[in-house]
Amino acid sequence: MKRLFSVEANKWTDAALFLFFGIFPLFGLQFYTQLFEKYLIFMIFAFSLDILWGYAGLMDLGHAVLFGIGGYIMALGLSAQGGIPDFMARCGVTQMPQWLKFLCAPGAAAALGIIMPAIMAWLLGKFLFSSKVGGVFFSVITLAIAQVFSLFIQSQQKYTGGFNGICGLPGLSLFGAELDLNQSYYAVFAASALIFIFCRALMGSRFGLILQGIRENEMRLEFLGYDPADFKAAVFALSGAIAGFAGVLYAPVNGMIAPNDVGMEFSTAAIVWLAVGGKGNLTGAAIGTMLVNIIGNALSEQFGPFWQLLLGLAILAVVFFVPDGISGGLLRIFEGKREKAADGHG
Amino acid sequence: MDSFSALLLNGLNSSALILLAALGMVVICGLMNVINLAHGELIMIGAYTAFCMTQRAGLSFAAAVPAAFAVSAAAGAAMELLVIRRLAGKPAETMLATFGISVVLQQLANLIFGAQPQYVAIPISGHFYIGTAVVPCYNAFVIVFAAAVTAGTVLLLKKTKFGRRVSAVTQNRSMAECLGVDSARVDTLTFALGSGLAGIAGALAAPVKSVSPFMGGPYLVCSFLTSVVGGVASFAGTAAGSLLVGESTALLGGISNDVLANIAVFLMITIIIRFHPEGLFAKERR
Amino acid sequence: MDEILRTEGLSVCFGGFWALRGMDFSVRRGELRVIIGPNGAGKTTLMDLITGRTKPTEGRIFFEGHDITGKNPHEISSLYGIGRKFQGPNLFENMTAAENLLLAEPAERTVFSSLFRGASADSLKRAGAVLQKIGLDGKKSRRACELSHGERQWLEIGMLMMQKPKLMILDEPTAGMTEDETFRTGVMIRQLLGGQTVIIVEHDMKFVRQIAEKVTVFHMGHILAEGPINVIENNPEVVRVYLKSGSEGEEKSAFS
Numbered sequence: 001m002k003r004l005f006s007v008e009a010n011k012w013t014d015a016a017l018f019l020f021f022g023i024f025p026l027f028g029l030q031f032y033t034q035l036f037e038k039y040l041i042f043m044i045f046a047f048s049l050d051i052l053w054g055y056a057g058l059m060d061l062g063h064a065v066l067f068g069i070g071g072y073i074m075a076l077g078l079s080a081q082g083g084i085p086d087f088m089a090r091c092g093v094t095q096m097p098q099w100l101k102f103l104c105a106p107g108a109a110a111a112l113g114i115i116m117p118a119i120m121a122w123l124l125g126k127f128l129f130s131s132k133v134g135g136v137f138f139s140v141i142t143l144a145i146a147q148v149f150s151l152f153i154q155s156q157q158k159y160t161g162g163f164n165g166i167c168g169l170p171g172l173s174l175f176g177a178e179l180d181l182n183q184s185y186y187a188v189f190a191a192s193a194l195i196f197i198f199c200r201a202l203m204g205s206r207f208g209l210i211l212q213g214i215r216e217n218e219m220r221l222e223f224l225g226y227d228p229a230d231f232k233a234a235v236f237a238l239s240g241a242i243a244g245f246a247g248v249l250y251a252p253v254n255g256m257i258a259p260n261d262v263g264m265e266f267s268t269a270a271i272v273w274l275a276v277g278g279k280g281n282l283t284g285a286a287i288g289t290m291l292v293n294i295i296g297n298a299l300s301e302q303f304g305p306f307w308q309l310l311l312g313l314a315i316l317a318v319v320f321f322v323p324d325g326i327s328g329g330l331l332r333i334f335e336g337k338r339e340k341a342a343d344g345h346g
Numbered sequence: 347m348d349s350f351s352a353l354l355l356n357g358l359n360s361s362a363l364i365l366l367a368a369l370g371m372v373v374i375c376g377l378m379n380v381i382n383l384a385h386g387e388l389i390m391i392g393a394y395t396a397f398c399m400t401q402r403a404g405l406s407f408a409a410a411v412p413a414a415f416a417v418s419a420a421a422g423a424a425m426e427l428l429v430i431r432r433l434a435g436k437p438a439e440t441m442l443a444t445f446g447i448s449v450v451l452q453q454l455a456n457l458i459f460g461a462q463p464q465y466v467a468i469p470i471s472g473h474f475y476i477g478t479a480v481v482p483c484y485n486a487f488v489i490v491f492a493a494a495v496t497a498g499t500v501l502l503l504k505k506t507k508f509g510r511r512v513s514a515v516t517q518n519r520s521m522a523e524c525l526g527v528d529s530a531r532v533d534t535l536t537f538a539l540g541s542g543l544a545g546i547a548g549a550l551a552a553p554v555k556s557v558s559p560f561m562g563g564p565y566l567v568c569s570f571l572t573s574v575v576g577g578v579a580s581f582a583g584t585a586a587g588s589l590l591v592g593e594s595t596a597l598l599g600g601i602s603n604d605v606l607a608n609i610a611v612f613l614m615i616t617i618i619i620r621f622h623p624e625g626l627f628a629k630e631r632r
Numbered sequence: 633m634d635e636i637l638r639t640e641g642l643s644v645c646f647g648g649f650w651a652l653r654g655m656d657f658s659v660r661r662g663e664l665r666v667i668i669g670p671n672g673a674g675k676t677t678l679m680d681l682i683t684g685r686t687k688p689t690e691g692r693i694f695f696e697g698h699d700i701t702g703k704n705p706h707e708i709s710s711l712y713g714i715g716r717k718f719q720g721p722n723l724f725e726n727m728t729a730a731e732n733l734l735l736a737e738p739a740e741r742t743v744f745s746s747l748f749r750g751a752s753a754d755s756l757k758r759a760g761a762v763l764q765k766i767g768l769d770g771k772k773s774r775r776a777c778e779l780s781h782g783e784r785q786w787l788e789i790g791m792l793m794m795q796k797p798k799l800m801i802l803d804e805p806t807a808g809m810t811e812d813e814t815f816r817t818g819v820m821i822r823q824l825l826g827g828q829t830v831i832i833v834e835h836d837m838k839f840v841r842q843i844a845e846k847v848t849v850f851h852m853g854h855i856l857a858e859g860p861i862n863v864i865e866n867n868p869e870v871v872r873v874y875l876k877s878g879s880e881g882e883e884k885s886a887f888s
Contacts, residue, residue, distance in 0.1 A: 057438070059438070059441065059442075061383075061445075127620060128616075128620060131620050131621065131623055132623045133619060133620065133623045134623075135438075136381050136437070136441070137574065137619065137623070139381075139441065140381075140567065140570045140571070140574075141616060143563075143566070143567055144567040144571065144612055144616075145612075147563060147564060147567055148608060148609050148612050151605045151608060151609070152605060152609065155603070155605040264563060268445075268449065271442075271445065275442060306453075306457070308449065308452075308453045308456075309449075309450060309453035309454065309457065311449060312446050312447070312448075312449030312450035312451075312452075312453060313446070313450060314446075315442060315443070315445065315446030315449065316429070316443055316446040316447065316450070319433070319439050319442050319443045319446065320432070320443075323439065
C-alpha cells in the first residue's frame, strides 16, 4: 500500500510540525511568538492555495485578493468600533454608512469576510470554467484581478485608507475580551489546526480524488460523467472562504492592513511557499510557509532586496531540481524505501 | 466634440504602445506556445536600456531603440537556452519558471537602479494640431513606428526564409527537423525576436511613462489580454485588439477616472474572452 | 429489433472536409459490434460524436429513444450511460491504478455528494474484483504512468468495467500490444459482455476474428458494408478498398 505509507509519513511530519507550534510559546520568546502567530495565518492562506493549485491544478496568481477582501472587511469592522474611523473622517465622511454599522459587530464582519470572497470566487469560477477557456487563462485573469484590485483599493481612499491602509486595529478578542499574546497565539494555532484537519479530510474524500482527476486529466473525467466546471467553481469558492478567513485573522493580529498586504507581492509569496514546500499534499504548504518565512525573516534583515532575488532563484531551482518541492522529495524517499522492502518480500 | 477627438487621439497613442507590447507576446505565445510570465520584465529591460543610453551615456534616442531590441533579445535568447528549452512539453513548469525569472529580473533591476522611478526625456519635442486637438509629435511618431514595426514583423514572418522556417517548425516540428530545419536554433531566434519586440515596446514607452523595476506587471497582463482578445496567432487580430483596449480605456477614462476605466475594460475583455476563447478575429481552426 | 443506438443522416464537416457524410448507423441492445476501415474513414469521428466530444454539422443521434445530439460529454456519460475507452490509453497518469478505477465508479459524481465521502466498502470490493479481472491486483498501488503499455490499456478497460455503462465504446483497445496481450484483451472483452452493448473500433484483423460477431466497414465517411465477419472478409468491394488504400501491412495481409 504505497499511498497508505505516504499518508503515514505525512502524518508524522504533520504531528511534529503542530506539536512544535503547540509548545512554542512555552519557551517565552515573545518576539518569535508574535512572528509565528503571523506565519500560522500565512499557513492557512497557503492551505487555501494548495487545495486550489496543488490538488485541482488551478494556478491562482492573484490569490491575495481573496485574502485581502476578508482582511479589509474585518479591518473596516474593527476600525469602526469607536465611531467613524479616522481615515474616513479625514476624507470628510461625517455620517457612518449603514453597511459599516452592520460590520461593527465583529462576528458579522468575520462572517462576511469569509462569505464574500467565497461568493466572489464562486461567481468568477462559474463564469470562467463553464466555457472552454484553459487553465493558463485562469492564471492570467487572476493576475489581472490582482492588479485591478490593488488599484481599486488605493483609489477608494475614503473607505480603504488608500495607500496607507487601515491602521491601529485592536487585537483578536473573544466574547468581548481582548486576548493577550499567548491567548491570541493559541486561538490562531487552533484555527490553523482546524483548517488543516478540514482540508485534509476534504482532500482525502471523494471530492479531493475528483479534484486530482481534474488536475491530471480533465477531459477524461468529463467522459466518466463528471462536470469539471462545477468542481472547479466549488474548490475555488472553498479556497476563497479559507483565504478570506486568513485575512479576517490577519487584520487584528497584524494590527493593520494595507494594499501591500494584499497585492501582487503577497500572491507571489504564496506561490513560492507552495513551490518550495511542495504542493498537493498540505504538509508541503505548511513546511514551505514556515521555512521560507523563517529564513526570509533571518535573511531579509541582513540582505534586504537580495532576499527577494533569492526567492526568484529558489523558484527556478525548485522547478529544475525538486519539482515536487521538499515534501514531494521526502515522500519519494519514503516511497523508495517501501518499494525496496516490498520487492524484497516479493 | 474637441475633447472627444483629443480622447480618440490619446487612445490611438496608447493603442500603439499596447500593440508594441503585445506583438512580442504574439510571437512567443502564438508561435511557440510558451506562456512567458516574464514578458513584462523584457519590456522593463528595454525601458532601462533606453534610460541608460539616453540619460546615462548621453546617446540619442535613435540609438537607444535598436539597443533596447538587442539587449532584450539577448536576454530572451538566454532565457530560451537556459530555461524554456529544458522544460519543453511541461507548460505548468514553464509558467512557474518564467514567473521565477520575472521575480529575479525585477529584483536585479531593483538592485542596480533602485526602486524609485526613472525618467527618459521626450526625444521628439513639439506638437501640431488636428482640428483643435493638440498632438505631441512624439505620440504621432509612436503610432507610425508601431505600425511600421508590426508590418515589418509580419513581412519577416511571411516573406523571408526565416519566417518560413518558423512556420514549418510551428506546424510540424518533427517533419521540419526531417527536412533539415534546425528547430532548436529556430526556437531560440523566435524567442529572441519576441523578446526584442518587447524591448522596443519598453524603449518607446519609457519617455511617456516612468521606468521602474516593477513596471512590467501591467504590461504583461495588458499584452496577454490584448493578444487573446485578438486571437493569439493573428497579427491583424492583435492590432484590432490593441485598438479596442487602448481606445476604450481612453474614452472611458475621459468620462470617469482611470481606475474605473481600467476595471471596466478588464471586465469587458474577460467577458469577451469567456464567450470567444479563440479570440474575436481568429480564423476557425480545427 | 431492440435498437439501443441509432444515428440519422449524421454528418460532420471540419473546415471543408466532410469526415462523416449522412451516416445512418445503428446497434442493437446487447450486441458486440466491430467497426473497421482505413485511416480517415470516420471511425473515431463517429465515436467522438456519440460521446459528445464533437458536435455534428447535421443529423441526429438517438440513444434508447432519447435524442442525445449535441449534449455534453459528462451528460452523455452520467445521464445516459455511455462509456468510452480512448485510442491509446487515456488515464490519470499520476494516480494509482486503484484510484483510476475508483474515479470511474459511477457513484457520487456531483460536488455535494462527493464532499467528505470516502470510498464505500462496496466500491472498494468492486475495484478489487476488477483489478483481478484485468490482472493488475498486484499493482494496484502503482501509478498509472509506471505501468507497461499493455497494462495501461487494460486499466482503461477496467475503468469501463467499473463504470458499467449501458453502451461501451472501445477505440482500438489492442493498439501497440503484443500478440499474447492482444489475445488476453479479447478474453477480457468477452467477459465484459453481460447484457452490455459494446462497439469496438479495431485494426487488427486477427483480433477482430477472435471477438467479432457483426462487422461494419467504414470508408470515406460512410458505411461501405455491414454483416457477419466471414461474409465481410469475402466482400469484393471491401477487399478492393482495403487493397487500394491499405498502407497498413496487417490490413493488407489480412485480406489477401
